[in-house]
Structure formats: structure tokens, C-alpha cells
Amino acid sequence: MRTKKQEGLMLEQAFKDDLRTILDGNKIEACLQCGTCTASCPVSYLMDYGPRKLVALCRNGMLEEVLRSNTPWMCVSCYLCTTRCPAGIRITDLLYEIKRLAKKSGINQPTNGYEVLSEKFIEQVEKYGRVNEMRLTMSLILKNLSRMFDTVPLGLKLLRKGRISLTSIIKSESIKNIKDLTQISERIKLRGSG
Template sequence: MDTTTRHIKYQADCDPTFAPAIKAIPGCEKLDSCIQCGTCSGICPLSIYMDMPPRRIMNLVRYGFKREVMNSNTVWLCSACYACTVECPRQIKVTDVMYALKQMAIKERLYPKRFPMVVLANQFYKMVRHRGRMNEIHLVTRLYLLTNWFKLLEMARLGIELIRRGRFSVKPDNIERRAELHAILDYEKRYPPTEAAPK
């Protein structure tokens, strides 16, 4: 059995397109000015659960270590509380960098299978695209059916309480002008970013 692994990363392991792609997204442009002070990791209420704290992610992103970043659970633990964005002494919008990484991971399918945060984001996205509004009960049901349907049983207590208190809305809510919404969301399909969009 081959147990010898290389721990030192070579520059050849990096993806030179990674950092520029992230920095092109609004809010991520100041990534290079990071001084690695660790304020983001210190303030993050979820960093204790992360395999790599936000400070390391910032550094790995700007030097192109895409595989390492995409294999970490860090971005999927970020709850977008914006504490890091507010505290960063270099005004880096760390939360926006996390969002940019989530977007890239979802587009390129670089995430652990059935990872609940990804399933939640995808199901939310589909539901709102279809109906224009989100129904919490439907969303949570879909989440558990796709990840761990045992959880549905665990949720029974909460479900009954919600029904009893009139907070359980079964009927999905639709907006009236769904075609208008679809036209807005499909804009990029009609005018792909490479082509000049009409003014």
C-alpha cells in the first residue's frame, strides 16, 4: 500500500485561472490586499467547525489552490453573518468571496454529494424560479427527502407545534406575473455574457 504522500504544494498544482475568476466578481476585488491577520477567522462564529479557517481560504484562493479550497467544508459552513466583512482591516468583503466560491462550486459541481447546504441552495433556487416565492415547509421537506429522510421523523414534534399554532402553510404561494420573472432570470440565456447585450 502506498502511504507516502506529498504535503508540499508545487506551483504546478495551482490553477492560474482560479484567482482571476474569483476577483472578477463584485466584492472580491480587494482579495490581494489581505495581510493574513486572521481577524476573519477570529470573529467567525463558525470557524470552530471549519476544516480551514477563512484566513487560510483567502490565501489559498489568491494563490490559485483551487482543489484545496473546493475540497474544504469552509464555504458551506459560512452562514453569511458578515462579521468578517465588517471587521476586515483591509475592507475585503470576505462574505462575498465565500459567495463567489459557492457559486463556482455549484456551477462546476465541485462539492460533496448530498451535502445539505448545497441541496438547500439548489432546491431554494428551483422553487423560487418556478413560483416566485419560497414555502418553508416544502423546502425543508425536499431538503430532508434528498439528504436524510430520517430527519423528517425527527421534525414531527416541530411540525405538529407549527400546525397547532397556525404557522404551517401547506399551500405553495405563486406570484401572478411568473412570465415576467422568468424573462428577468433567463436574460443571460438570451444574451450570453460574451455577446454584446442590447442597450
């Protein structure tokens, strides 16, 4: 059994290693803490820390706070912070990395349903190779993420306009070489454990 401290250290090492491999990851060391990112973020008001403080926490080695933060899970990937950052930090990519690490660490993140959406989306890709909005929405309704009642009027309207069809939910057409994607997943899982 590893102690909690040991696990913390291993995570820290994994984080450092990953930072080194993501593009310009080391630049967080040169963050000016100017706040351009947080002030540019369209959804920073939903975040506990916001990108600037999150970078500060990363630099200070306060990894547990980082991994428990809701900040990365709120990110909408609009990349405004990234293109504006005067220190050249790819903040959006850093947030992806934190999400990956949070998943790896098993530390509970306060989640806004991102997990479920992400899981359902990926499930669709792996099963069919493509994503059908109807199927995705249905699966979310089943997971209680979207309230059925709310979506009915819009759904009916879309049906009337011919923008969606009910058959696409039932008809499970996948790409020809769906086994390609299965293979890819397996290969990557194999690498991950090895």
C-alpha cells in the same frame, strides 16, 4: 479536449476576472493574515481552513484546494468577518464567489447539504416566485436532508398554534407574473453560455 492544466489555468483566469468585478475583490492581495475573520466566525470550527487560510490559498494560487474546501459552504453570511476585516476585504462576498466558481468548475465540494437546500430553495423561487417554509421543509424531508421523525413534534405544535397550514403545501399559489422570473432565468442562462 483541454488538458487538466489548461483547465486549471482557465479557472484561475476566471477567478482573477471575477475578483476584479466583485467589489474590492483586489483587496485580498493586501490581506494581513491577522486572523480576525477566522476568530470572528461563529462556525469556523466546522471549517477545514477558515477564511484566513482560504484567502492565503487564493493569493498563492492554490485554487484547487480553495474549490475543494468546505469553508465557503459553512458560511452563515453573518458578515462579522467583513465588517471587522482591517484590510477591507469583503470576505463573505469572496466566499460567495468561491461557491460560484466551485459550481462552475465542477470540482466536487465536500457538501453539508448546502447544494440540496440551495437547489430546493431556488426551485421554489423559480416555480412560485416565493418560498413557503412548509413546502421547502417537505421537499427537504423527501431529499432525506431533514429527518421526518425529528420534525413531527415541532410540526404538530406549529399546526396547533396556527403557524403553518397543510393546505399551503398542496395549494400551489404562485405570483402573478411568474413568467417574469422564468424570463429572467433564461436571459441569464443565455448570457452565461454566450
